[in-house]
Amino acid sequence: MNKKQRIAIDMDEVMADTIEKFIQLYKREHNFNASLEDMRGKEFRDILPAELYNTTRKYVNEPGFFRDLPVMPDSQRVVKELHEKYDVFIVSAAMEFRNSLIDTYDWLAEHFPFIAWQHIIFCGLKIVKVDIFIDDRTRNFVDFDGRALLYSSPHNLLINDYERVDNWLQVADKLL
Numbered sequence: 001m002n003k004k005q006r007i008a009i010d011m012d013e014v015m016a017d018t019i020e021k022f023i024q025l026y027k028r029e030h031n032f033n034a035s036l037e038d039m040r041g042k043e044f045r046d047i048l049p050a051e052l053y054n055t056t057r058k059y060v061n062e063p064g065f066f067r068d069l070p071v072m073p074d075s076q077r078v079v080k081e082l083h084e085k086y087d088v089f090i091v092s093a094a095m096e097f098r099n100s101l102i103d104t105y106d107w108l109a110e111h112f113p114f115i116a117w118q119h120i121i122f123c124g125l126k127i128v129k130v131d132i133f134i135d136d137r138t139r140n141f142v143d144f145d146g147r148a149l150l151y152s153s154p155h156n157l158l159i160n161d162y163e164r165v166d167n168w169l170q171v172a173d174k175l176l
């Protein structure tokens with residue numbers, strides 16, 4: 001029997017809706033209404049008033065920030081189905097934020113309990129040997145020679161160099 005193909009899946013802005021958390025947080029804490037239209041091709045902090053520009057870094061470094069991120073629509077069902085057909089790995093550059101490690105681990109255990117610990121890769125640079133890689137950051141594809149699927153997020157909408165998926169239903173169409 002053939003070996004299953006390996007898929008690496010990123011978390012932030014792919015499985016977890018970090019942008020939606022920011023939108024709600026800045027509405028509540030700063031009375032700032034972020035629009036997705038203004039975000040095209042930009043990072044969230046780029047659309048903030050100058051005095052708030054550095055505040056996103058403070059929030060992502062706080063314990064708890066990554067614990068209650070909204071789950072991306074349809075991701076639980078599609079990742080579960082992928083998990084049955086492929087060798088699925090969750091690959092997150094969690095080392096960037098010290099306090100994210102436990103939050104991210106617990107978030108995965110709550111929302112994706114079928115992913116075993118051996119299939120969770122918390123790392124710095126994403127140097128992985130897989131066949132398919134789903135991520136929203138093109139920097140993670142630079143040294144990758146498999147099939148890269150760029151998961152749409154406001155910051156990458158102006159990039160045309162990769163096969164793109166806008167949502168999990170499109171991931172299902174392509175891979176299931």
Ligand SMILES: [Mg+2]
Nearest residue numbers: 010012013136
């Ligand atoms: Mg990401």
